[in-house]
Amino acid sequence: MTHPMTNPSKQKLEKYGSGSYLASDVTVLLDIVDKDAVADVPVSQKEALIQSGQRHYSDMLTLENAPTAMHEQLYQQALTQGTTRTATDIANLAYTLHHIFQQTVRPERPLVLVSLVRAGLPIGVLLQRALAESDNNSSNSHYALPSMHYGVSIIRDRGLDAVALQMILDAYPDSPIVFVDGWTGKGAIYQELARSLDVFNNPSHPNFANIFHQGKNVIPLLTLADPAGVAWLAASEEDWLIPSGLLNSTVSGLISRSLYTEPQSGLHRSVFYDNLVAVDHSLAFVDHIDGARRALSTPPQDLQTFKQPRYQTATLIDTLAMDYNISNRNRIKPTIAEATRAILRRDPERILLASADHPDTVLLRHLCSERDINITVLGAKILPYQAITLIKQRATDRS
DSSP, X not given: OOOGGGOHHHHHHHTSOOTTSOTTTOEEOOEEEOGGGSOBOOHHHHHHHHHTTSSOGXXXXXXXXXXXXXXXXXXXXHHHHHHHHHHHHHHHHHHHHHHHHTTTXXXXXXXXXXXXXXXXXXXXXXXXXXXXXXXXXXXXXXXXXXXXXXXXXXXXXXXXXXXXXXXXXXXXXXXXXXXEEEEOSSSHHHHHHHHHHGGGOSTTSTTHHHHXXXXXXXXXXXEEEOTTSOOSEEEESOOOOOGGGSOSGGGTTTBOOOBOOOGGGOSOEEEBOGGGGGGOOHHHHHHHHHHHHHTOOSXXXXXXXXXXXXXXXXXXXXXXXXXXXXXXXXXXXXXXXXHHHHHHHSOEEEEEESOTTOGGGHHHHHHHHHHTOEEEEOGGGGTTOSEEEEEXXXXXXXX
């Protein structure tokens, strides 16, 4: 067997960076390109191009600016409010992973966490740190587990970066892989992941056990929150104000949303926002939550896993599509995090809220008043979602 230090497949992975995270936190398998080499497309123009089918969203970027003072303040409030919950959720997830994999993983065949860029990155880093806890630390040794962590691009309609996944499989031929995301909205990324992994979903495939270690057809997707009911393992199914969901690159290692690359041309691409270093929270966020996790006095809980998606919000999405005459589901952005990102990055028509004054939607409501966006309060009808953004129809619906 090849000695781990001289494994050429592992050496290939080592040349990639970690964004603004520590090298021990993650290796991000993306080709970083210069900002000047990327078309900076204004939001309204981008919306028209996407919806008319002229351009795919993963072929364009609207370059990020630093968050406003109000945005920063609301992030800090969300962090204060959500620290203990995030820390507890990470502890429970790490404990459950330890429980599931402790018999099968070893330092030479670690669990491989594959975070979906970008929302999965902060969660994956927090898990990687939790799993790396030393056995000498008696309070947390109940979830120490050998693990490696990579960030990989996934793009709606275009799938998981197959080149990146193959690099990981070559480097860790005996390791189980778990995919990590921040939250689920409608379950579209779950379906994208399932489509991308379908080729491995056959017991005779040499990599079947790397991915389908929980059984045939079981997609090992882990999320912090899973309102859509599609994850194999999630800390909860609630839509709540996940602090990392409020920011974009400045809580995701300064990595931009990924840009598609044809598999024969290499890895998906990304921009590194070196101009935002002064306002980057990526390391501060994980340090803060990690410290809070280590200080928890409550013992971690073993979480339930699900072999198959429940899709408990599918009927609600169908109803909303009918009520608002939306033929293209991509224009419906549920969850507080997704609704907020859509306001910042897209061209919204209206926001639907479950409650007019829920503390978790303060930023959303502030952004709406700032940009004169309609708010409709629909009450319990949209639960478990607290918020849903509807994107404006800009052209013939094809996105």
